[in-house]
Amino acid sequence: MAKRPNVIVFFTDQQRFDTTGVHGNPMGLTPNFDRIAQMGTHVANAFACQPLCGPSRAALQTGRYATATGVFRNEIPLDPQLPTLGRVFLENGYRTGYIGKWHLAGQDPVPEGLRGGYEDWLAANHLEFVSDAYDTRLTDNDGVEHRLPGYRVDAMTDAAIRYIDVHKEEPFLLFLSFLEPHHQNNTDDYPAPTGYREELQKRLWVPADLQALQGTSSWHLAGYYGMVKRLDEAFGRLLDALKSLGLEDDTVVLFTSDHGCHFKTRNDEYKRSCHEASIRVPMAFTGPGFDSGGRVRALVNTTDVAPTLIDAAGLVVPETMQGRSILPLLRDPKSDWRQESFVQISETETGRAIRTERWKYAVTAPYDAAQSEAAEYEEFALYDLDSDPFELTNLIGMPAFSEITADLRARLLNWISEIEGGSPRILAHAERHQRQHRLSALDLLQDYRNGQVGRGHGGA
Known part of the structure; x- marks a missing residue:
């Protein structure tokens, strides 16, 4: 043996x-x-x-x-x-x-x-x-x-x-x-x-x-x-x-x-x-x-x-x-495998995210130490990891990415249902003024200092 x-x-x-x-x-x-x-x-x-x-x-x-x-x-x-x-x-x-x-x-x-x-x-x-x-x-x-x-x-x-x-x-x-x-x-x-x-x-x-x-x-x-x-x-x-x-x-x-x-x-x-x-x-x-x-x-x-x-x-x-x-x-690298990685976040927020081969999509709710889940989340971030691997440009709320966001939202809800057994509501991010996909480093840093980048309210 x-x-x-x-x-x-x-x-x-x-x-x-x-x-x-x-x-x-x-x-x-x-x-x-x-x-x-x-x-x-x-x-x-x-x-x-x-x-x-x-x-x-x-x-x-x-x-x-x-x-x-x-x-x-x-x-x-x-x-x-x-x-x-x-x-x-x-x-x-x-x-x-x-x-x-x-x-x-x-x-x-x-x-x-x-x-x-x-x-x-x-x-x-x-x-x-x-x-x-x-x-x-x-x-x-x-x-x-x-x-x-x-x-x-x-x-x-x-x-x-x-x-x-x-x-x-x-x-x-x-x-x-x-x-x-x-x-x-x-x-x-x-x-x-x-x-x-x-x-x-x-x-x-x-x-x-x-x-x-x-x-x-x-x-x-x-x-x-x-x-x-x-x-x-x-x-x-x-x-x-x-x-x-x-x-x-x-x-x-x-x-x-x-x-x-x-x-x-x-x-x-x-x-x-x-x-x-x-x-x-x-x-x-x-x-x-x-x-x-x-x-x-x-x-x-x-x-x-x-x-x-x-x-x-x-x-x-x-x-x-x-x-x-x-x-x-x-x-066999082509074996059946998940298309997303599901992420749960706590202590700074009650958050959920999925990471696909190309995209990162995340939602957030206020943190409650007594609750592992939330009944309602707000869209927080969308990153295109192909063009932005360091996640410096948040695309959430941009009309050009609305179809991608809708698809990722549905996929995230499926994960929440499968893993947590819940069916929370996800509030779509308010539409934001369309800007050039990339920012200069100085513009990015200014947006970050203004509290926009990484919080889902700007930086795109």
């Missing part, structure tokens, strides 16, 4: 897709990610189905959308009765381990019943509150706190390599969940390893959305990139450990993130918006079933992760999971 593959998830927090070389970043931050993306399977269009820590993590663990898990905002514990990635592997004879940030329990230390089926535990619910860049504090199975030496990324990677070494003779699922490159909350800073920020600042590449809208990127981006660089170095160390232990050909490895970061260019936070910088994430697989899988161009989202990993291990995907395994796409 063939050995069942080990599975490792290398999970970062708040990492933009365009921090990677395969997505056009020229700074050389991610050579290890880029290598497995080219030699393994690169999911080129991967999206968070909810750009917020808790809801995105719940979706990844359960294969269900945020409203279906009940975790539609932060600080709602994940229902312990739901089938999860950890529980499926545990019930099928795997050793299951979790290291790092959890954010699905609402408390620290995390009680055993709220650990999602992971039996070996070295984690914290709120890693950003109980640790710092050079002060890593994680709690074990018995609730005992451990302080791990080194930069936080390195300390957690060391723990992961020790875990792999100990359990190399049995099939295991290891979920390694970093805080980086998320900001350190108490300082609102992106603390890179010593010296990294200063070196990267000398050759800083700034994506077009941040050039135009800036936000906090002028003082945060170099540190953020430094964190990304150290993560990729740690990823390389993990892959080296697998090779050293003879596990390279027996282990499925996934690298991805929970959501992106727009550096307060779209709202007063770093995510919680419909924009690519907020929802699009890096994603690549390597190992059995994924080597030489090429580039998957289909629209994949967070709910597809658990079904894919379960399928890759030869296990049965629970019927409760709304996502789908991407393995059929590796065998």
Whole structure:
């Protein structure tokens, strides 16, 4: 009988897709990610189905959308009765381990019943509150706190390599969940390893959305990139450990993130918006079933992760999971697949969006912490990603795009009906004066300062 593959998830927090070389970043931050993306399977269009820590993590663990898990905002514990990635592997004879940030329990230390089926535990619910860049504090199975030496990324990677070494003779699922490159909350800073920020600042590449809208990127981006660089170095160390232990050909490895970061260019936070910088994430697989899988161009989202990993291990995907395994796409890129990625947004707004191959369409309603859904939404944004990949020109309300908007509105309502079981009303945006499709950078910046761009009231 063939050995069942080990599975490792290398999970970062708040990492933009365009921090990677395969997505056009020229700074050389991610050579290890880029290598497995080219030699393994690169999911080129991967999206968070909810750009917020808790809801995105719940979706990844359960294969269900945020409203279906009940975790539609932060600080709602994940229902312990739901089938999860950890529980499926545990019930099928795997050793299951979790290291790092959890954010699905609402408390620290995390009680055993709220650990999602992971039996070996070295984690914290709120890693950003109980640790710092050079002060890593994680709690074990018995609730005992451990302080791990080194930069936080390195300390957690060391723990992961020790875990792999100990359990190399049995099939295991290891979920390694970093805080980086998320900001350190108490300082609102992106603390890179010593010296990294200063070196990267000398050759800083700034994506077009941040050039135009800036936000906090002028003082945060170099540190953020430094964190990304150290993560990729740690990823390389993990892959080296697998090779050293003879596990390279027996282990499925996934690298991805929970959501992106727009550096307060779209709202007063770093995510919680419909924009690519907020929802699009890096994603690549390597190992059995994924080597030489090429580039998957289909629209994949967070709910597809658990079904894919379960399928890759030869296990049965629970019927409760709304996502789908991407393995059929590796065998036949023309396999039946969704034409949109559905996004739910909370905490800054109650929002809904769909992202097609070309278009982004979004609606919004005032946020209510007690309600996961709204009965009525207003149209908020329409972006043509072919001509405007950085979403700097909002086309909503323009008569020339009325037919496209109507089609996308109907498609979004279908998604809401299918996933949430609701039938809300969407108010069409007021018609706006037709202007040239593109704006100069100065006009765009002026519109943004006037509060028009990104709020659905101008900027086209």
